[in-house]
Amino acid sequence: MPDTTTPMRTIEWDYENNTIIMIDQTLLPREYKIIACxxxxxxxxxxxxLRVRGAPALGAAGGFGVALGAFRSxxxxxxxxxxxxxxxxxxITATRPTAVNLSWGVKRVIRAVExxxxxxxxxxxxxxxxxxxxxxxxxxxxxxxxxxAVLLEDGDTVMTHCNAGRxxxxxxxxxxxxxxxxxxxxxxxxxISCETRPxxxxxxxxxxxxMEDRIPVTLITDSMSGAVMRKGMVDKVIVGADRITQDAVxxxxxxxxxSVIAKEHRIPFYVAAPVSTxxxxxxxxxxxxxxxxxxxxxxxxxxxxxPLDVEVYNPAFDATPxxxxxxxxxxxxxxxxxxxxxEVKIEI
Amino acid sequence: MPDTTTPMRTIEWDYENNTIIMIDQTLLPREYKIIACxxxxxxxxxxxxLRVRGAPALGAAGGFGVALGAFRSxxxxxxxxxxxxxxxxxxITATRPTAVNLSWGVKRVIRAVExxxxxxxxxxxxxxxxxxxxxxxxxxxxxxxxxxAVLLEDGDTVMTHCNAGRxxxxxxxxxxxxxxxxxxxxxxxxxISCETRPxxxxxxxxxxxxMEDRIPVTLITDSMSGAVMRKGMVDKVIVGADRITQDAVxxxxxxxxxSVIAKEHRIPFYVAAPVSTxxxxxxxxxxxxxxxxxxxxxxxxxxxxxPLDVEVYNPAFDATPxxxxxxxxxxxxxxxxxxxxxEVKIEI
Numbered sequence: 001m002p003d004t005t006t007p008m009r010t011i012e013w014d015y016e017n018n019t020i021i022m023i024d025q026t027l028l029p030r031e032y033k034i035i036a037c038x039x040x041x042x043x044x045x046x047x048x049x050l051r052v053r054g055a056p057a058l059g060a061a062g063g064f065g066v067a068l069g070a071f072r073s074x075x076x077x078x079x080x081x082x083x084x085x086x087x088x089x090x091x092i093t094a095t096r097p098t099a100v101n102l103s104w105g106v107k108r109v110i111r112a113v114e115x116x117x118x119x120x121x122x123x124x125x126x127x128x129x130x131x132x133x134x135x136x137x138x139x140x141x142x143x144x145x146x147x148x149a150v151l152l153e154d155g156d157t158v159m160t161h162c163n164a165g166r167x168x169x170x171x172x173x174x175x176x177x178x179x180x181x182x183x184x185x186x187x188x189x190x191x192i193s194c195e196t197r198p199x200x201x202x203x204x205x206x207x208x209x210x211m212e213d214r215i216p217v218t219l220i221t222d223s224m225s226g227a228v229m230r231k232g233m234v235d236k237v238i239v240g241a242d243r244i245t246q247d248a249v250x251x252x253x254x255x256x257x258x259s260v261i262a263k264e265h266r267i268p269f270y271v272a273a274p275v276s277t278x279x280x281x282x283x284x285x286x287x288x289x290x291x292x293x294x295x296x297x298x299x300x301x302x303x304x305x306x307p308l309d310v311e312v313y314n315p316a317f318d319a320t321p322x323x324x325x326x327x328x329x330x331x332x333x334x335x336x337x338x339x340x341x342x343e344v345k346i347e348i
Numbered sequence: 349m350p351d352t353t354t355p356m357r358t359i360e361w362d363y364e365n366n367t368i369i370m371i372d373q374t375l376l377p378r379e380y381k382i383i384a385c386x387x388x389x390x391x392x393x394x395x396x397x398l399r400v401r402g403a404p405a406l407g408a409a410g411g412f413g414v415a416l417g418a419f420r421s422x423x424x425x426x427x428x429x430x431x432x433x434x435x436x437x438x439x440i441t442a443t444r445p446t447a448v449n450l451s452w453g454v455k456r457v458i459r460a461v462e463x464x465x466x467x468x469x470x471x472x473x474x475x476x477x478x479x480x481x482x483x484x485x486x487x488x489x490x491x492x493x494x495x496x497a498v499l500l501e502d503g504d505t506v507m508t509h510c511n512a513g514r515x516x517x518x519x520x521x522x523x524x525x526x527x528x529x530x531x532x533x534x535x536x537x538x539x540i541s542c543e544t545r546p547x548x549x550x551x552x553x554x555x556x557x558x559m560e561d562r563i564p565v566t567l568i569t570d571s572m573s574g575a576v577m578r579k580g581m582v583d584k585v586i587v588g589a590d591r592i593t594q595d596a597v598x599x600x601x602x603x604x605x606x607s608v609i610a611k612e613h614r615i616p617f618y619v620a621a622p623v624s625t626x627x628x629x630x631x632x633x634x635x636x637x638x639x640x641x642x643x644x645x646x647x648x649x650x651x652x653x654x655p656l657d658v659e660v661y662n663p664a665f666d667a668t669p670x671x672x673x674x675x676x677x678x679x680x681x682x683x684x685x686x687x688x689x690x691e692v693k694i695e696i
Contacts, residue, residue: 029652029654029655030652161571192661194571195545195645195653195654196571197543197545197569197570197571198569200653200654203645203646203653203654203658204653204654207654207655207658208655211655211657211658216659217658217659218658218659218660218661219645219646219654219658219659219660219661220645220660220661220662221545221546221570221601221602221645221662222545222569222570222571223509223542223544223545223570223571223601223602223605223606224601224602224605224661224663224666225605226602226604226605226606226607226608226666227601227604227605227663227666227667228661230604230666230667253569253571253572253575254569254571254572254574256574256575256578257571257572257573257574257575257605257609258571258574259574260574260608260609260612261605261608261609263612264608264611264612297543297551297567297568297569298551298567300648300649300651300653301648301649301651302651303648303649303650303651304377304378305543305548305551305552305648306377306543306548306551306552306555306567307377307555307556307559309559310551310555310559310565310567311564311565311566311567312566312567312568313540313566313567313568313572313576314568314569315572315575318572318574318575318578319575319578
């Protein structure tokens with residue numbers, strides 16, 4: 001285990017122990033702790049509990065997960081090992097069905113193993129591919145940030161929802177990566193972070209990582225987006241995405257609400273996401289939205305905030321129709337409507 | 349003190365001890381507890397901490413508060429007593445500057461005392477007037493409920509924000525009073541309650557009082573209003589109000605956001621409030637909005653949810669412009685735009 005005071009990526013491979021290590025995001029901002037996932041079960045638990053979360057980080061988690069499956073498999077033949085990693089991949093993918101990057105990472109590493117001639121090679125190919133996903137993610141975010149930074153002007157205040165920052169990615173971030181790139185260009189950018197109920201990724205994680213980087217940030221409740229936009233306190237909105245279909249952006253619950261408010265006030269509403277988030281083969285109606293546990297709205301830690309037997313509706317995501325999106329910011333450039341798959345994926 | 353298992357009004361006068369008793373709403377839904385306020389200081393603390401809250405309940409709190417001031421005063425002359433209750437009234441009013449009902453209740457009881465010829469009479473006049481405010485509130489809410497119930501159809505799902513229920517009033521409720529009246533007419537009405545950050549009056553109080561009355565209620569986060577309206581899960585929105593100026597409705601932060609979403613989906617957006625909430629002599633810009641403590645967004649009980657030194661913006665209310673309001677529901681009837689003071693106050 002590395003020294004926990006050393007800055008590390010959100011999720012990494014520990015070459016010493018051949019295991020996955022990650023920042024446990026459920027403990028932030030109270031505690032900065034690095035945990036190890038030695039088994040597929042512990043990785044699945046970490047994904048389900050949102051110890052690692054955020055679309056791009058989940059791509060890396062899926063990739064490293066398949067590698068972990070290859071290293072933990074007791075198979076004595078290549079065929080058995082391939083079967084084991086197939087099962088591992090399915091279990092990992094099932095933890096968060098709406099997150100397209102997770103299954104993308106899983107599939108990409110499984111595909112990379114296909115050419116292996118023996119178990120040792122399979123493990124090596126899996127790990128190399130997973131590591132490539134992580135490295136590419138950082139590089140893509142830097143490119144995405146450069147493209148998006150052009151949209152921000154010196155003095156802008158950007159509102160964001162949830163955490164599309166370096167902790168949602170392997171490093172740098174998507175929505176917050178754009179802000180980091182703009183600040184790196186010398187622009188003075190301030191951030192308004194919505195707390196993001198029910199799990200408060202905005203108050204716990206976005207504020208924490210921006211304050212670590214000394215980027216000015218003000219915390220508000222999600223319901224205040226209307227009030228702050230009406231008061232002229234917001235110049236642009238930038239959010240991330242968990243999946244982008246032909247007709248809609250799936251992102252953390254509450255995103256759609258902010259998009260309507262932004263439209264009402266003629267404030268640009270940008271979605272920053274790597275091309276791996278795009279799923280233009282599907283339409284909104286074909287995507288299942290994950291329903292999470294009612295307890296998330298009834299408790300805060302051990303603190304009860306609602307009647308124990310109250311009925312709760314708790315979808316993890318909502319869908320923002322494309323007509324509410326001003327532009328998509330990707331590593332391949334900024335795209336305006338109509339959004340065409342060929343255009344977005346031009347460099348793939 | 350009455351038996352705490354007996355249903356009581358939100359706020360009452362305890363004739364045995366000549367003091368104010370109220371349901372401590374900060375403890376709901378975990379504990380149903382009745383507390384006594386023996387001094388102006390303890391009453392001010394209770395109002396500031398939202399042990400008693402909601403525009404109409406604050407009217408009664410202001411009224412009973414002046415009566416409490418009259419009973420606690422050690423004045424030996426009528427003039428000194430009048431000075432004491434003036435000071436008490438000012439202290440009470442200052443606890444929540446945006447809530448017009450609070451100062452309305454205070455002023456009304458102070459005015460009633462003006463004709464008193466001695467200290468005993470002053471105390472009697474104050475208490476009678478405060479009791480009248482409380483009784484009239486219940487009666488007005490029943491009338492308001494009858495008028496509003498006409499707007500609801502059998503099978504409707506009504507979304508509401510914060511708590512404009514019996515616990516926001518002396519009894520019955522405004523927004524939830526409309527729902528109670530519609531159900532009393534035999535209509536099947538369901539409720540979606542927004543949790544109402546940061547103090548969760550929706551999850552703590554609205555769900556609790558509706559479940560006590562066996563009215564079906566589903567709890568959502570505030571940010572889900574867009575998603576549920578887009579899915580067609582909401583037929584009408586009804587909220588309360590803390591102050592209604594010529595051009596805007598001041599209500600719990602988040603109300604404006606819901607009003608924009610309702611407009612986007614062509615869902616009627618109703619504001620239910622007694623005439624005492626109207627302040628047509630002022631415009632939105634002239635009203636100071638109470639800024640509450642940053643800690644409300646950093647902690648949940650003792651559970652820390654944000655960096656301790658993060659900057660927070662925490663207004664208690666927002667302003668919804670009149671063009672987003674479908675109709676105002678009052679004890680004098682339902683009023684559609686343009687909203688004219690003479691029309692609304694016709695029966696005063």
